[in-house]
Structure formats: C-alpha cells, structure tokens
Amino acid sequence: MWRDCLKLQDELVKMRRELHRIPETGLILPLTREYVENKLKEYGISYTENKTDSGLVAIIKGEKGTGRTVALRADMDALPVNEGIESDYKSLHEGKMHACGHDAHMAMLLGAAKVLQEHRAELCGTVKLFFQADEEEVLGAKNMISEGCMEGVDAVFGTHIGCIISKDISSGKFVIVPGCIMASNDRFFIKVKGTGCHGSTPEKGVDPINIAAHIIINLQEIIAREVPAVKAAVLTIGKVNAGFAYNVIPSEVEIEGTVRTLDDKVRKNIAARIAEISESTAKTFRGEAECTIEWGVAPVENDEAMAEFAAKCAREILGDDKVITSVPAPNMGAEDFAEYLKLAPGAFMFLSSADHDKHTDEPHHSPLFNIDEDVLWEGSAVFVKIASEFLNA
Ligand SMILES: [Zn+2]
Ligand SMILES: [Zn+2]
Structure with a gap:
C-alpha cells in the first residue's frame, strides 16, 4: 500500500x-x-x-x-x-x-x-x-x-x-x-505592586523595581536548588516593564516569562514555586505580587x-x-x-x-x-x- x-x-x-x-x-x-x-x-x-x-x-x-x-x-x-x-x-x-x-x-x-x-x-x-x-x-x-x-x-x-x-x-x-x-511550554505573568514616590525619598513609598529585581534573582534559585540535576528545566524572564522617569519610583512592575520542562511533576512544582517566591519576596519588602500562570502545553x-x-x-x-x-x-x-x-x-x-x-x-x-x-x-x-x-x- x-x-x-x-x-x-x-x-x-x-x-x-x-x-x-x-x-x-x-x-x-x-x-x-x-x-x-x-x-x-x-x-x-x-x-x-x-x-x-x-x-x-x-x-x-x-x-x-x-x-x-x-x-x-x-x-x-x-x-x-x-x-x-x-x-x-x-x-x-x-x-x-x-x-x-x-x-x-x-x-x-x-x-x-x-x-x-x-x-x-x-x-x-x-x-x-x-x-x-x-x-x-x-x-x-x-x-x-x-x-x-x-x-x-x-x-x-x-x-x-x-x-x-x-x-x-x-x-x-x-x-x-x-x-x-x-518540552512543556508555559507562560507566567507577575505584577509587582508597590507605592510610587519621588526618587529621592524611597522611604516614603515601596519600590517595586527593587522588589522585581529580587524576584528575578530568586526565581532562578528554583532551577539551581529545587529541580533535581537530572531533570531538565528552563525558566526565562523575557520581558520586564518598569518605570517611566529616572527620578520617579513607579507603583507597578510587570514581569513575563516562560518555563520549559521535560516532566509534568517538575512543571507543576515550578509553577507553584513561582507564585510562592514572588508573593513572599514582595511581602518581605513591603510590597505585593500577583502571579498568573497561562498553561501552555505538556x-x-x-x-x-x-x-x-x-x-x-x-x-x-x-x-x-x-x-x-x-x-x-x-x-x-x-x-x-x-x-x-x-x-x-x-x-x-x-x-x-x-x-x-x-x-x-x-x-x-x-x-x-x-x-x-x-x-x-x-x-x-x-x-x-x-x-x-x-x-x-
Ligand atoms: Zn512546527
Ligand atoms: Zn514552528
């Protein structure tokens, strides 16, 4: 045939x-x-x-x-x-x-x-x-x-x-x-909320750019310290939207990224930890973070x-x-x-x-x-x- x-x-x-x-x-x-x-x-x-x-x-x-x-x-x-x-x-x-x-x-x-x-x-x-x-x-x-x-x-x-x-x-x-x-492919969005103020007096507000910087670094610890070395996983932040003037602390920052894994369990764990780490990091520095996962494909x-x-x-x-x-x-x-x-x-x-x-x-x-x-x-x-x-x- x-x-x-x-x-x-x-x-x-x-x-x-x-x-x-x-x-x-x-x-x-x-x-x-x-x-x-x-x-x-x-x-x-x-x-x-x-x-x-x-x-x-x-x-x-x-x-x-x-x-x-x-x-x-x-x-x-x-x-x-x-x-x-x-x-x-x-x-x-x-x-x-x-x-x-x-x-x-x-x-x-x-x-x-x-x-x-x-x-x-x-x-x-x-x-x-x-x-x-x-x-x-x-x-x-x-x-x-x-x-x-x-x-x-x-x-x-x-x-x-x-x-x-x-x-x-x-x-x-x-x-x-x-x-x-x-691999799987999922997308995540993090909205970091602070309180805007003059760049000369950060103590009067909550700086979401500083918080976002900590979140970006902390999220890589998931890959470095929580995913077994024999399980492949990639977490990439491809987009950060922050600020509008050099001397103004804005009130919000948006972060967007993608997660790729070869294992559904690893995939679900990473998604959960992205939310936990973002929210707790923001809280540590008096801000808030809202995290959304857009599930792509397994x-x-x-x-x-x-x-x-x-x-x-x-x-x-x-x-x-x-x-x-x-x-x-x-x-x-x-x-x-x-x-x-x-x-x-x-x-x-x-x-x-x-x-x-x-x-x-x-x-x-x-x-x-x-x-x-x-x-x-x-x-x-x-x-x-x-x-x-x-x-x-
Ligand atoms: Zn194709
Ligand atoms: Zn293609």
Whole structure:
C-alpha cells in the first residue's frame, strides 16, 4: 500500500508549493482550509469542520470491518515571518511564511489520505485525519480536542519535517524516539505592586523595581536548588516593564516569562514555586505580587510501544540505517501534539530534510527556512504504513 506514495511524489511537491504560496497564521486559516477541503472532496473523503477555528477532521472508514481507530495529524498554520528566499512558489502574503514546514505536513497527510482512501477496502477500522490550526501559539490541538476529535481514538501519530532535532541528521532520516522528546511550554505573568514616590525619598513609598529585581534573582534559585540535576528545566524572564522617569519610583512592575520542562511533576512544582517566591519576596519588602500562570502545553511524551511500532514501520520502508530511535537529549522546544498524547498512546516523529547543499538546513522560523522536497513521499508512506498496520494488526 505504502508504495503508492512513491508515485505521488510530484503531486506532493505541487501541493506543498501551492500551500507555501498562501500562508496564514493563527486559528483562522480560510484559504488553507479551503485548499485542504477541496483535495479531500477530490479524493472522496468526508470531513467535519471545527466550529471555533479552521481545524477539521477527515474520516476514512475501512470496508473490511469495524475495528480500531488511528489518528494522523498535520498542522496548517504559518508564521509572521517575511520570506527571504526567491522562488516561483514564494509566499504571496506579505509578512507571512510557512517557515516551520507545516505546508509539507499538510501535503504529506493529504498524500497519505489519498492512498488510504483508495485502499479502504483493505482496511479494518477507521482512520481519522486531523488538520489543526494554530500549532505555533499552541491553541490548535486544544480546540480540536474540545470539538471532540479524540473520541474513540486508539492511537495518534504526527510527523514534523525539518531540522528540529539536529541539522546534522541527514535528509530523509526518520527520528522516532520512545519517551519524552520535547518540552512543556508555559507562560507566567507577575505584577509587582508597590507605592510610587519621588526618587529621592524611597522611604516614603515601596519600590517595586527593587522588589522585581529580587524576584528575578530568586526565581532562578528554583532551577539551581529545587529541580533535581537530572531533570531538565528552563525558566526565562523575557520581558520586564518598569518605570517611566529616572527620578520617579513607579507603583507597578510587570514581569513575563516562560518555563520549559521535560516532566509534568517538575512543571507543576515550578509553577507553584513561582507564585510562592514572588508573593513572599514582595511581602518581605513591603510590597505585593500577583502571579498568573497561562498553561501552555505538556511535554511531548511518546508511548514506548507505539514509538517502537512506528519505528518498525519506518524501517520496513526506508531500511534500518534511515531510522534513528535514540538521540542525546530531547528538544527543549514545545509542540501541542503533546495534548493528543495525553489522551491516547502514540508517537511524534521527526523527518529530517536537512541538506546543506540544498540550503535546507536553516533553522525553523528563519526567513531562510526551506525543506528538501525529495523526502515528502517518505512522510506519506510512513503514515500509510502505520495506519494500515495498526488497523489490520
Ligand atoms: Zn514552528
Ligand atoms: Zn512546527
């Protein structure tokens, strides 16, 4: 069945380029959704649209009998980046670009959909195809889930193209690793409240800038002294808003930052300690702190058995030397695919398309990011193999 994907290569490139020209960002992606839906109609595949955003779920029903349900996912959103590469498929939308390869994800999943639909008589069970919006701001998967996409799903798989794990992994290799492979991503806001006054008489007020400085230093002690050395965690404060004149003590300071972890327990502990330390530090110096956590996404936790199964499928197509099943360390970036993995076992896979000679090893989100289109068929073929083997096992 997967061999049909080899014949699809030109069509996959064409779809990827057509999608590359019309990048859209965020939750509402009208042109992208229309493109995907037109292809699904052409293939005779039914789908349901999300009510809250541009996400959609397509369904292929196997005709060999009822059985399990496997879900395959692609994300559809682009980035607010101005494309820096000239080509005849360059972005037509000023200031927007598919700089993370999600155009390729849609093409690969559409290719797999076509093949699976053509072979539906041989399938026992159901394939659900997730086309989600807004991966970059990590709201898309949560929306899909609240619209019910995971109902009845027994396993879920997704692939990210590019050079996320390492640009030294040569193009065409799959990376399928059991366990944690990407980090959580949460955002926190701290409002430090003091009492404004003249800069010459700090004793008449409460200086929130001084308090904020102590909070910023104290929060790093969580990483240094409270997180076990063998558990990776990052706490970064990326934004501080304070003051308006050199000789005025303001009444408020705003602090904003992000926490990345590889373990849900560590993640929850850090969030609790951010609030405790901020509030108590502020109190020590006669001020107040209000802390808010905006929960983003959990770590990407691949199921051991499903990762093993997916790697076996990839090996049967590509050969042993093109499938990597362990890496020196997980990636501290985040992916909202993690949300699906909390509800069903599965695996998030990486398809390398890094080729220095083809200039496809630029970092993700760069205006120069590009993919090696020669590997697109592999993404479709691995999806087809996983879905068919899972359903017919
Ligand atoms: Zn991205
Ligand atoms: Zn991405």
